[in-house]
Amino acid sequence: MGLRMRARAWIAGLALMLLAAQSWALTEVRGVRLWRAPDNTRLVFDLTGPVQHSVFTLAAPDRIVIDVPRAALRGSLDNLPLANTPITGMRAAPRDDNSLRVVIDLSSSVTPKSFTLEPNQEYGHRLVLDLFDKAAAPSERPPVTANPARPATPVSPALPSSNRLPPQPSAQRDIIIAIDAGHGGEDPGAIGPGGVREKDVVLSISKQLQRAINAERGYRAELVRTGDYFIPLRKRTEIARKKGADLFVSIHADAAPRTSAYGASVYALSDRGATSETARWLADSENRSDLIGGVGNVSLDDKDRMLAGVLLDLSMTATLSSSLNVGQKVLSNMGSITPLHKRRVEQAGFMVLKSPDIPSILVETGFISNPAEARKLQTAGHQQALVRSMHSGIRQFFQENPPPGTYIAWLRDSGRIAPGPREHVVRSGESLALLAQRYQVSLASIRSANNLKNDVIKVGQTLSIPAPTLAGEP
Ligand SMILES: [Zn+2]
Structure with missing residues (x-):
């Protein structure tokens, strides 16, 4: 074997080692979890380390593409609960530059928001992709005082x-x-x-x-x-x-x-x-x-x-x-x-x-x-x-x-709810259940109004009777 041949083999071996080291260093996508909310779909990719990423959309047909440099898929993207979501399918493929491309097929266009999360007690590094339905843009926010259903003044006991x-x-x-x-x-x-x-x-x-x-x-x-x-x-x-x-x-x-x-x-x-x-x-x-x-x-x-x-x-x-x-x-x-x-x-x-x-x-x-x-x-x-x-x-x-x-x-205001608590002095022969029935209040509320641990009451004891419930109201 000539010197040149040996050198060539040595270089090829080195290249292989470098390649192996490089793919060994790739961040792994271990799997994906999905949650459906009324106005958005959340995908969480579980990772073995921190990543950079980019997201873009494609139309006709609607798709979302996520590119993650220096990453490889190790888990599965299947078996997600896709019902009621705009997602019709998901696939991933490694690219020549060692990045991972994930393509999400959609039945309608969405507004994507993505960010990464640091590890916590529960999970490791994560890449989160929120897909907001177009009907409910995430930036929509009603003005603080615009609701006619609620009075501008807060409910207050001091309100005259x-x-x-x-x-x-x-x-x-x-x-x-x-x-x-x-x-x-x-x-x-x-x-x-x-x-x-x-x-x-x-x-x-x-x-x-x-x-x-x-x-x-x-x-x-x-x-x-x-x-x-x-x-x-x-x-x-x-x-x-x-x-x-x-x-x-x-x-x-x-x-x-x-x-x-x-x-x-x-x-x-x-x-x-x-x-x-x-x-x-x-x-x-x-x-x-x-x-x-x-x-x-x-x-x-x-x-x-x-x-x-x-x-x-x-x-x-x-x-x-x-x-x-x-x-x-x-x-x-x-x-x-x-x-x-x-x-x-x-x-x-x-x-x-x-x-x-x-x-x-x-x-x-x-x-x-x-x-x-x-x-x-x-x-x-x-x-x-x-x-x-x-x-x-x-x-x-x-x-x-x-x-x-x-x-x-x-x-x-029309006197159909008796205002405030009343008092009752217990007489002989009265039980808590009888009083609850007479005043149309629940046993639990009469107990709690008087901090009673059980239903034992004594003759002469003063009980406070809570306001009646609406059950007896016509
Ligand atoms: Zn809590």
Whole structure:
């Protein structure tokens, strides 16, 4: 073998080694996950490392192309739940420059937004592609005060009655409750023993609460999240505003720093620090939701931020006092069916509670990190009890503070709802069940109004009787 031949073999070997090293260094696309939301489809590519990428669209037929330099497909792009999405197929091929090209076939054109996510406790590096349906552009945002369904003035216990509209039975609107099931999609929320996921438990409870509220005349409940998909925190309050919400209720079942922690709690917003360590810890972990799930392009622009600042000064105090009021009523009712973590509404800087003009509370139905509570939270019976107690608290609040122009305001103003709590001194032969029946209130609400642990009452004891429910109303 001549010197030249040997050199050539050596060079060929070196080239092979370089090639091998290069392909060894490629970032792997391990697989893809898909979530369908009402107005967009999210694809999440799981990666073995950080990547650069570019995205472009092609028309006739509609396609999206993603080029990822120095990447190779190792997983499968098949078996995705494509039903109800504009995606008809997906394929990938390596290109000569060591990049990976993914082509997504579409049945209609979409607006793509893409970004990468850093690893967290749950997942590694990810490339997120959100495909927004053309009918609902992601930048669409209603002005903060443009909703005619909701009064400009927040619901406030201090609102003088002269500010209320005269009773007009023909123009009564429903009171609208926005129910926000926490987390969803890419963000599973807390994970309990046996793999139970917060996002699933709270969606189930939220749907039942919606059904219960909708069964009552004068109220309408709207779900912020209707399925298993991610919504950024700021978008959640926007959806509530778009629906004309009079109240925003975010439902959670988080983990606690200690697995022994237990009990339900209710939170309102605080901009001035948290009322306890747990409150601060929870608000911090909730606010990380955007990092876990990926916020993409959703943010307040400068105009919104200025307007929000003005509104904040004008109405935040009244809104917060309504939030604390409804929160305490919900908490008291929950106290009759489940142990409470704290007997008072706690406060911390939860992003999702930052609507300046909609009373907003966050309900922790229990700690999913506690094995006993995780078990309970999954049972139909306990979910129903939670729903009934939250519903009672919300109803009590609006019977006392109905927004002007609503059916409930009309009921109240025309004397169909007895105002405020009354008192009753127990006489011989009376039971709690008998009194509940006589005053047309539920046993649970009379128990919770008096902080009773059981139904034992004594002759001579003074009980406060909550406002009657609407069940007895014609
Ligand atoms: Zn949560």
